Amino acid sequence: MARLLMDLSPLKKYPDFRRLWMGSAFSTLGFQVTSMAVSLQIFHITGSTFAVGSVGLVAVLPLIVGGLYGGVIADARDRRLVALTVSVILWLVSVLIALQAFLHLENVWVLYGLIAVQSFVHPINQSARGAIIPKVVGLKRLPAANALNMSVNTLATTLGPMLGGFLVAAVGYGWTYAVDVVTFTVGLWALYKLPAQVPEHDGTAPARGVKAVIDGFGFVRRSPVISMTFVLDVCAMVFLFPQALFPAMAITVVGGNAAVAGLLSGTMTLGAFLGTLLSGRAVAVTRQGAALTWTYAGWTIGMLWSGVSIAWIAVATTPGTPTAWGGLASCMVGLMVAGASDAVGGIYRSTILQTAAPDTMRGRLQGLFIVTVTGGPRIGSGVMGAAGQWAGPGLALVYGAVACAASVGALSAKFPQLRAYHAPVPPETSAIDTLQTPQARTETAEIPRVPPPPAQRPDED
Numbered sequence: 001m002a003r004l005l006m007d008l009s010p011l012k013k014y015p016d017f018r019r020l021w022m023g024s025a026f027s028t029l030g031f032q033v034t035s036m037a038v039s040l041q042i043f044h045i046t047g048s049t050f051a052v053g054s055v056g057l058v059a060v061l062p063l064i065v066g067g068l069y070g071g072v073i074a075d076a077r078d079r080r081l082v083a084l085t086v087s088v089i090l091w092l093v094s095v096l097i098a099l100q101a102f103l104h105l106e107n108v109w110v111l112y113g114l115i116a117v118q119s120f121v122h123p124i125n126q127s128a129r130g131a132i133i134p135k136v137v138g139l140k141r142l143p144a145a146n147a148l149n150m151s152v153n154t155l156a157t158t159l160g161p162m163l164g165g166f167l168v169a170a171v172g173y174g175w176t177y178a179v180d181v182v183t184f185t186v187g188l189w190a191l192y193k194l195p196a197q198v199p200e201h202d203g204t205a206p207a208r209g210v211k212a213v214i215d216g217f218g219f220v221r222r223s224p225v226i227s228m229t230f231v232l233d234v235c236a237m238v239f240l241f242p243q244a245l246f247p248a249m250a251i252t253v254v255g256g257n258a259a260v261a262g263l264l265s266g267t268m269t270l271g272a273f274l275g276t277l278l279s280g281r282a283v284a285v286t287r288q289g290a291a292l293t294w295t296y297a298g299w300t301i302g303m304l305w306s307g308v309s310i311a312w313i314a315v316a317t318t319p320g321t322p323t324a325w326g327g328l329a330s331c332m333v334g335l336m337v338a339g340a341s342d343a344v345g346g347i348y349r350s351t352i353l354q355t356a357a358p359d360t361m362r363g364r365l366q367g368l369f370i371v372t373v374t375g376g377p378r379i380g381s382g383v384m385g386a387a388g389q390w391a392g393p394g395l396a397l398v399y400g401a402v403a404c405a406a407s408v409g410a411l412s413a414k415f416p417q418l419r420a421y422h423a424p425v426p427p428e429t430s431a432i433d434t435l436q437t438p439q440a441r442t443e444t445a446e447i448p449r450v451p452p453p454p455a456q457r458p459d460e461d
Contacts, residue, residue: 005277005278006144006147006148006151006276006277007141007144007147007148008144008148009141009144010137010141010144010145010148011148013137013141014136014137016136016193016194016195017133017136017137017145019189019190019193019194020129020132020133020136020190020191020194021148021149021152022186022190023186023187023188023189023190023191024129024149024152024153024156024187024190025152025153025155025156025186026156026183026184026186026187027087027183027184027186027187028152028153028156028157028160029156029159029160029163029179029183030094030160030179030180030181030182030183030184031160031180031184032156032157032159032160032161032164033160033161033163033164033167033176033177033179033180033183034094034097034164034176034177034179034180035160035161035164036160036161036164036165036168036261036262036265037164037167037168037173037176037177038055038097038111038115039052039055039243039244039246039247039261040164040165040168040173040247040258040261041101041111041168041173042055042108042111043247043251045106045107045108046108048389049244049245049247049248049385049388049389049393050385050386050389051108051385052244052247052381052385053244053381053382053383053384053385053386053388054112054382054385055111055112055115055244055378055381056244056377056378056379056380056381056382056385057378057379057381057382058112058115058116058119059115059116059118059119059375059378060119060375060378060379062116062117062119062120063119063120063122063123063370063371063374063375063378064371064375065120066119066120066121066122066123066124067123067124067127067367067368067370067371067374067375068213068216068364068367068368068371069124069213069367070082070086070123070124070125070126070127070128070363070367070370071127071213071216071363071364071365071366071367071368072212072213072216072363072364072367073124073127073128073363074124074127074128074131074199074362074363074364074366074367075131075199075212075360075361075362075363075364076199076212076363077198077199078196078197078198079128079129079131079132079197079198079199079363080128080132080191080194080195080196080197081196082124082125082128083125083128083129083132083191084188084191084192086121086124086125086128087125087184087187087188087191088188089121090118090121090122090125090184091181091184091185091188093114093117093118093121094177094180094181094184095181096114097111097114097177097180098174098177098178098180098181100114101172101173101174101176101177102174119374119378122370122374123367123370123371123374124367126366126370126374127363127364127366127367127370128197128363128366129366130350130354130362130366130369130370131197131199131359131362131363131366132194132197133145133146133149133354134354134355134359134362135197135359139355142351142354142355143347143351146346146347146350146351146354147276147347148276149350150272150276150343150346150347150350151273151276151277151343154269154270154272154273154275154276154339154343155269155273157266157269157272158266158267158269158270158272158273159266160266161261161262161263161264161265161266161269162259162262162263162265162266163179163262164176164262165258165259165260165261165262165263165265166259166262167179168258169257169258169259199359199360199362199363212364213364215361215364216361216364216365216367216368217368219357219361219364219365220365220368223356224415224417224418225289225352225356225417225418225421226352226353226356226365228289228411228412228415228417228418229292229349229352229353229418230368230369230372231411232292232293232296232408232411232412232418233345233349233372233373233376234372234376235404235407235408235411236296236299236300236342236376236404236408237372237373237376237377237379237380238376238379238380238383239380239383239400239401239403239404239407240299240300240303240380240384240397240400240401240403240404241376241377241380241381241383241384242268242303242306242335242384242393242397243265243377243380243381243384244381244382244384244385244388245384245385245388245393245396245397246261246264246265247261248388248393249261249264249310249331249393249394250263250264252319253310253313253314253319253324253392253393253394254313254319254320254324254325254327254328255318255319255320255321255324256320256328260328263332264328264331264332264335267332267335267336267339268335268336268338268339269339270336270339271302271335271336271337271338271339271340271343272339272340272342272343273339273343274336274340275339275340275341275342275343275344276343276344276347285348286422287421287422288348288351288352288421288422289348289352289417289418289419289420289421289422290418290419290420290421291344291348292345292348292349292352292418293408293412293418293419295341295342295344295345295348296341296345296404296408297341297405297408298337298338298340298341299338299341299342299345299404300338300401300404300405300408301334301337301338301401302334302335302336302337302338302339302340302341303334303335303338303397303400303401303404304334304397304398304401305330305331305333305334305337306331306332306333306334306335306338306397307334307393307394307395307396307397307398307400307401308394308398309327309328309330309331309334309394310327310331310392310393310394310397311392311394311395311397311398312327312394313327313328313331313394314392314393314394346373349369349373350369352421353365353366353369383400384396384397384400387399387400
């Protein structure tokens, strides 16, 4: 049983990682509270799932620009200073979101504008933070650190939407948004306590501007393993991200209230937390590419089950009846399966990217990673919001599951390099030694490059 549980050694061994881990937990909790409250406030103002889904569409362009150039900044400057500066900006945005609620502006365009600013700055922060982790814990404990980060983020994401829904129902939007303002200060403290995190450039000037972005894309293009981690995640999120459907599922179909919408979102992330909690064996898997591919199957099956359950409630029950609530319980089972699959896949995605890139490229790859894992769901929110308006939330999930399965299956068959990928053997030397006691890099501390995919054997099909 012990082997199934998470490896806690990064928390015990590295104080800097422990503070970052704690700060991430609190800031993610507040962010998720605000995300649910924004969805509920827009639905309250407009009564439209498309308007709720449009939050994702408004955020896409700022997120792409912020992710691409945020990675460039993180590869050229002290990553700790970059993350700290943009975190202050994010904190100010949280203050303004709370202020618009206290002033009762009731204007969706104000919310859209603030979300756009937040979406531009957020990937810069995440690019710098993600590039810091391998230097703090070293490559040997990187999978365990990623599992720990995923677990605490999913726990916060589990509690955040539920807390957001309950707080909106209990105290209103303004005080709900104020939670984000308070919790984000813990993340600021964690970054402030971190030592300088200057990227390694071996005496050469780092690339800047458009050239640096092009270099990052070139690195991804030359590695089909890395490029497939991006493409498959985009397919899964664009075709099958359900967040925009939760208000309609909870209020219109089931006959619940805002707290039920938060419960639906929290159920999916509860599954994600359980997936990471039992990730002890998952972090030891060497065929990480094949394992990552299978997690998309779990995501699709879980969402398909949830969609069928909601569609059944809509056609065969009356909102608010015990039968409708029983259908909701069935839907929640599917959401938990999908959340667990996505969380384990996230561990593999992060580890593949961080071990495959040299330190001079990590910021840009993290920027691209944030663009896909955050931009994909935001586009997916728009797609699902429009599909839900047209076909209802249940059938929207069913159609999305079919599209996701078809696209992931076709791409995996055409580009088998990801399924054939084996993780490189990590060095024994921890990067934290280089961080705390500067010294010349040795061969044991070098970042491994992605090896060419092995020849496919008949028994691997």
